[in-house]
Amino acid sequence: MADKYPKVVVVGAGAAGMMAAGQAAEAGAEVVVLEKMRRAGLKLAITGKGRCNLTNSAALADFIGHFGSNGRFLRQAFNVWFSDDLVDFFSAHGLELTRERGGRIFPAAGKAQQVVELLRRWLLAAGAEIHYRSAVERIVVEENRVVAVVSNGQHIRTDAVIVACGGSSYSATGSDGAGCALAAAVGHRIVPLRPALVPLVTTGAAAAQLCGLNLRNIAAALFVDGKKAAAEFGELVFNEDGVTGPVVLTMSGVAVDALAEGKQVELRLDLKPALDDKKLDARLQRDFRRRHAEELESILRGLMVREMVPVCLQQADLPGDCCGHSITVAQRKRLRHWLKNFVLPVSGHRPMDEAIVTAGGVDLKQVNPRSMESRLVSGLYFAGEVLDLQADTGGYNLQAAFSTGYLAGRSAAAIQEPVTDS
Numbered sequence: 001m002a003d004k005y006p007k008v009v010v011v012g013a014g015a016a017g018m019m020a021a022g023q024a025a026e027a028g029a030e031v032v033v034l035e036k037m038r039r040a041g042l043k044l045a046i047t048g049k050g051r052c053n054l055t056n057s058a059a060l061a062d063f064i065g066h067f068g069s070n071g072r073f074l075r076q077a078f079n080v081w082f083s084d085d086l087v088d089f090f091s092a093h094g095l096e097l098t099r100e101r102g103g104r105i106f107p108a109a110g111k112a113q114q115v116v117e118l119l120r121r122w123l124l125a126a127g128a129e130i131h132y133r134s135a136v137e138r139i140v141v142e143e144n145r146v147v148a149v150v151s152n153g154q155h156i157r158t159d160a161v162i163v164a165c166g167g168s169s170y171s172a173t174g175s176d177g178a179g180c181a182l183a184a185a186v187g188h189r190i191v192p193l194r195p196a197l198v199p200l201v202t203t204g205a206a207a208a209q210l211c212g213l214n215l216r217n218i219a220a221a222l223f224v225d226g227k228k229a230a231a232e233f234g235e236l237v238f239n240e241d242g243v244t245g246p247v248v249l250t251m252s253g254v255a256v257d258a259l260a261e262g263k264q265v266e267l268r269l270d271l272k273p274a275l276d277d278k279k280l281d282a283r284l285q286r287d288f289r290r291r292h293a294e295e296l297e298s299i300l301r302g303l304m305v306r307e308m309v310p311v312c313l314q315q316a317d318l319p320g321d322c323c324g325h326s327i328t329v330a331q332r333k334r335l336r337h338w339l340k341n342f343v344l345p346v347s348g349h350r351p352m353d354e355a356i357v358t359a360g361g362v363d364l365k366q367v368n369p370r371s372m373e374s375r376l377v378s379g380l381y382f383a384g385e386v387l388d389l390q391a392d393t394g395g396y397n398l399q400a401a402f403s404t405g406y407l408a409g410r411s412a413a414a415i416q417e418p419v420t421d422s
């Protein structure tokens with residue numbers, strides 16, 4: 001006898017998968033979520049440093065711009081379900097939200113785990129089931145239509161499959177690139193996976209000397225083969241072998257691609273972005289006049305954080321024990337230049353597993369943006385980071401996961417010709 005409603009298997013209980021499952025179940029489908037880990041939403045629970053930056057209040061065009069040229073693909077999904085819908089959804093389910101600088105929206109209590117629990121309970125209440133420790137090993141396709149998945153060696157017949165396996169980073173959370181392998185095995189092209197939003201490795205001793213230091217309000221520019229390729233303003237953090245923090249993560253995708261092409265990459269930091277050369281020179285002259293009897297090393301502490309002083313003296317070739325009154329014009333010029341152009345040569349990046357987001361994924365040309373259905377296999381849908389979509393930090397990636405999840409769930413629940421029970 002034919003099922004009244006289609007059966008939908010969702011692969012992965014992350015942000016996209018849980019949204020897809022709940023929506024499909026609310027639309028009347030029989031939904032089973034197969035999750036390979038022991039719990040749902042392990043990555044979601046660590047987002048936003050455990051606070052979960054759910055979305056951003058940016059307007060649609062600006063929002064889409066954060067995804068680069070592939071952002072156009074999201075227009076249809078965002079037209080159906082966007083940030084205001086997300087805010088309404090979570091608010092209606094009792095989660096209080098708060099908006100912070102840059103339009104970033106978080107749960108007011110600052111707990112990402114609340115988001116995971118809310119989604120999990122909501123999809124179960126809608127009638128979906130979640131099976132844990134159930135990695136999907138294969139999608140079975142007959143005559144270009146999904147008919148089953150294989151998990152733990154068992155064939156599970158289904159009308160639709162939503163692949164929401166995430167990217168390929170932070171593999172301890174479950175996302176290890178398996179979704180792309182499943183898609184590739186049924187004929188999809190995978191745009192090569194690369195780390196995005198990843199810390200950069202620098203050469204020279206500066207990073208190790210400044211390890212742990214957090215610089216706020218700096219202007220950073222990324223130069224590729226001597227040409228400015230990206231620029232950001234904000235916060236940068238030094239770690240043992242390089243740099244991270246929002247300005248670095250945002251520009252890291254450009255650096256990763258340039259390094260892969262064998263290009264020369266460097267970061268130039270402007271530590272005094274509020275002062276142009278002329279104003280900075282006047283400030284230095286004034287400091288040296290007022291503090292003429294003090295050693296340069298001590299004067300510099302008024303210009304930068306203490307940890308940076310030895311790095312500055314070394315890189316700008318300045319004598320720390322020289323008094324303010326005896327600083328030469330050439331030395332002052334070198335100091336000024338260094339403050340505006342602190343160069344960190346970039347030799348590499350941290351591994352994929354440390355990337356906040358995976359660049360690359362299922363080729364968007366093979367997915368219908370109106371439904372998230374594969375253009376190659378009927379009944380097969382994709383949602384979330386498994387797609388070739390990635391944005392910078394600010395809540396954009398989770399909104400994309402939720403919006404594509406919403407659309408995939410609703411579309412899968414609406415498909416016709418359910419299979420017959422055997």
Ligand SMILES: Cc1cc2nc3c(=O)[nH]c(=O)nc-3n(C[C@H](O)[C@H](O)[C@H](O)COP(=O)(O)OP(=O)(O)OC[C@H]3O[C@@H](n4cnc5c(N)ncnc54)[C@H](O)[C@@H]3O)c2cc1C
Nearest residue numbers: 012014015016036047048053136165166174384385395398
């Ligand atoms: C440290 C960190 C912080 C972040 N902070 C933010 C933030 O604040 N805001 C933001 O917008 N984005 C943030 N992101 C990015 C965001 O977490 C991801 O873009 C988002 O989680 C992607 O959702 P997804 O559902 O596509 O994938 P995931 O959340 O990765 O979920 C995929 C799920 O699929 C399961 N799975 C994988 N393979 C299989 C299989 N074969 N069978 C069954 N199940 C499988 C996995 O176990 C996992 O549960 C952050 C990422 C990291 C790593």
